[in-house]
Each structure stands twice: as structure tokens, then as C-alpha cells.
Amino acid sequence: MIKEFFSKERAEKERKEFFEKIKNHFIKTEDSTYTYRDPQIQETMHSVTGAYDESIYKFCIPSVIEKRKYLLDLFSGFGYNASAALEMNPQLKIDMIEKDPEILLMGLLIPDISEAHRKIKGAIESSLYDAGFIKNRVYESPENVHLFIEDALEFRFRDIYDVIFHDAYSPEKDW
Numbered sequence: 730m731i732k733e734f735f736s737k738e739r740a741e742k743e744r745k746e747f748f749e750k751i752k753n754h755f756i757k758t759e760d761s762t763y764t765y766r767d768p769q770i771q772e773t774m775h776s777v778t779g780a781y782d783e784s785i786y787k788f789c790i791p792s793v794i795e796k797r798k799y800l801l802d803l804f805s806g807f808g809y810n811a812s813a814a815l816e817m818n819p820q821l822k823i824d825m826i827e828k829d830p831e832i833l834l835m836g837l838l839i840p841d842i843s844e845a846h847r848k849i850k851g852a853i854e855s856s857l858y859d860a861g862f863i864k865n866r867v868y869e870s871p872e873n874v875h876l877f878i879e880d881a882l883e884f885r886f887r888d889i890y891d892v893i894f895h896d897a898y899s900p901e902k903d904w
Contacts, residue, residue: 755835758780759779762839762842775809788814789810792892799889801824804826806827807836808849808853816843825849830862833857837863847868851874860878
């Protein structure tokens with residue numbers, strides 16, 4: 730359904746309207762951000778206490794992100810971790826890796842939570858556009874953030890990172 734929606738050019742307003750129609754497939758967390766419960770593995774992508782708060786308290790604060798220069802964000806999903814990192818450190822250079830284009834497409838539909846989140850969505854959108862998964866862009870792509878749509882196990886590191894976020898899908902098994 731989501732891939733079909735993005736098979737045509739869609740304005741930002743259309744994306745918001747579509748999300749309103751399908752938001753019952755998402756879970757609103759306690760910090761008002763959204764997560765997704767995978768019907769096959771019966772788990773959510775994020776803690777229901779707060780998808781964005783999880784990014785801040787599980788990744789950004791422990792890594793002292795405001796002092797970092799170059800982040801590798803593995804299993805980027807909706808882009809919350811990169812968004813929180815960019816919000817706390819606007820000069821941060823970020824490489825994101827996510828192999829599932831459908832998760833990335835969902836991430837384009839969820840409501841923006843900050844200007845940093847819009848920038849991350851711009852990087853996601855740019856890669857999806859270049860790969861042919863979407864037909865147009867509504868976000869501006871930042872120069873300091875790049876998304877690679879590939880399996881993290883096959884990723885060829887292009888540089889040296891001073892911090893790596895490894896965010897596995899399973900809050901229940903890998904908290």
C-alpha cells in the first residue's frame with residue numbers, strides 16, 4: 730500500500746492526508762512520536778515509552794554526541810536516532826544505513842518532529858528518489874547526511890567514524 734502510494738508524485742499535503750488514513754497501523758508513543766509494530770515478528774521498532782526519547786537517552790547522551798564529528802547510524806529506520814543526533818549537534822556528519830525501503834517510506838509519512846527531523850527525511854527521500862522508490866521530493870537534502878539503502882553487513886565503510894549507533898529492531902530482545 731505504501732509503495733503504491735509513492736509510485737506517483739505526491740505533495741507534502743497528500744503525504745500528510747495519507748498518513749491520517751493509515752495511522753491506525755502505527756503506535757503513538759508516550760512522547761507523541763510514532764513507531765510501527767511488525768505483524769510478522771509481533772514487535773515494535775521502538776519503545777512505546779517514546780521513540781524519540783529512546784534516541785536521546787539510549788544513543789545521544791551516552792555517546793556524548795555533541796562532541797562527535799562523524800556518526801554511522803546502522804538500521805536507521807524512521808530516522809529518529811539521526812534526527813536526535815543532528816538536533817543536539819547540527820555540525821555532525823552522518824551516514825545512515827537501512828536495507829528496508831518500505832520502513833524508510835513509512836518514515837517519510839510520519840509527522841515531522843523538528844527541523845533536524847525534516848533534514849533527515851530529506852536525506853532519506855533523496856536516496857529513495859535516486860533508487861526509484863519515489864517520484865518526487867518535498868524535503869531539502871542536507872549536505873552532511875547521507876543514507877545508503879543496503880544491508881549493513883555488506884556496507885563498505887567509506888570513512889572513519891567516531892561514533893556508531895547500532896539500533897536493532899527488537900526492543901524486547903535487544904533493549
